[in-house]
Amino acid sequence: MGEFFSNVSRYPKYLITIILGVFAASLEPLIRRSKNPVTAISLIGALISGLLTLVFIVRGMVFPSSLL
16 A cells, blocks of 8 residues: 555656656747847747736636626
């Protein structure tokens, strides 16, 4: 039974490793492309736009009556 809990306790480490690997693999090409000023400005704009969209969606889900 102790071996079972030992295996289960490893899963959060695997999850964190997978998430960090996905972020590293997706951010590395963007960092390489950001050396061009026009591309860097567009990437920053896309990041800000995505964050604002996420904030407005979550705000609309949490406080639905404040939209009226």
